[in-house]
Amino acid sequence: MQQQYIDINCDLGEGQTLADCDKDALLMPYLSRCNIACGKHAGNEQTMYQTLLHAKQHNILCGAHPGYADPDNFGRLSLAISIDEVVASVVAQTQHLAHIAASLEQKLVHIKLHGALYNDAEKSPELAGALCKAFTTQLPHLSIIGLADGAMQTAAQKHGLAFLREGFMDRAYLTNRQLAPRTLNGSVYTKSEQCIAQVLALVQQGALETLDGGTVSVQVDTLCLHGDSPIALDVAQALPNELAAVGFVIK
Template sequence: MKVDINCDLGEGSTASDCIADAQLMPYISRCNIACGGHAGNLETMKASLENAKKNHLQVGAHPGYPDPENFGRNSMKISFNQLESSLIDQISQLEKIASKISVSLSHIKCHGALYNDAESSPELANRLVKSFNTHFPGLSIIGLANGEMEKAAQHLDCEFLREGFMDRAYLDSGYLVSRKAPNSVYHSLELIVKQALQLAQNQPLQTYQNNSLRIPVDTICLHGDTPNAKTVAKQVFESLTAQGIDVA
């Protein structure tokens, strides 16, 4: 068996900030690099791409609302044309840097509030998927398993990777519990590893309402900005390997 582990990286401001990211790379198979919207700059993009290349990772763009002051975690009231223009600029910028060091981008994954907004708005999801498919037809899209982005991608016949989260609580509907709710984000290493294994093996997991839910996924997200991210990454990797599951 194989499982894809993705991680959001390059969200610092200097190349030295990318050192911690690089320590996670041996335990993942794919990374999503911030490209100047919510975080990241030319220096961090280049360093992240170079580190990913050394670790033989699949590399994608991680665009978000152009709102670095709030780290892209707040919804922005801007027109779709303004949003689309920013997203295209962000992804194109990363693509240009990647091309210079002979790295090919493989996917796009929206960040933060934009990711959540797309999952709560079929219209936004459709417009985003259509835009990505028009401007970057060779790139697949990562989004919430069984969510609006997946439906939009199916409708438009775009390659889509269904994403699951090892450290987030799920509602019975298959959507994530709001971060504002208590115990919506897991901090227990044991619980995170357990859910990672359940997702990787397509086993049912326990929902926030204490029911059982099975979520078929193509990739599992590891959050790289948690304080113990390296410990989590290493433990998840070792636990998966012990079960005969390759991270690839």
């Protein structure tokens, strides 16, 4: 069996305390990269610094995870602000995290939008285009992580930015290739077996059964595990052996 590699990313730094960061660090041995909250939808100066430090100790890649500045709703509700305001906020959040990373002689390598902002960019080619245009001039060295075959992928490619096609192991899809809204029953997986099955389907078949009864083809470069999921650690610990059994190594 020929060995193949798979990238696993995880949203981290979304707590408020050092204890939250220590809990996040338990996931890091099973990851290849992390997306660090930049203090607006979640996190703060302390958690950004500590998450970057832990990532350096575990030798995993780091990226920015900017979201809407709405901590009361964890960045999961759309805000009625202009595209220019969104772009300015995302760039500022990313630069803030990059500044903290530089103090640790650490560097950021990617950007992944959070929550409602991630979804809004996929629904709005105009927003996706404005973000990617800004990235080319202000953050050109960073790759973009976004939904496979979505609006951000199209915009990133148009502007010459490196792009990683993302799939999700702990969320259900719809036949329109979007993630099923969290308001739908069954949209968020609650059993590690569901997540493992989805990972294996993505890496072996590149196809998934959807929540609304169909199937979709999804080719991915990186798979996301949500760090705030109650089953995140169980899934992370099971993944290496499950992937190794079908010829994949996390890298």
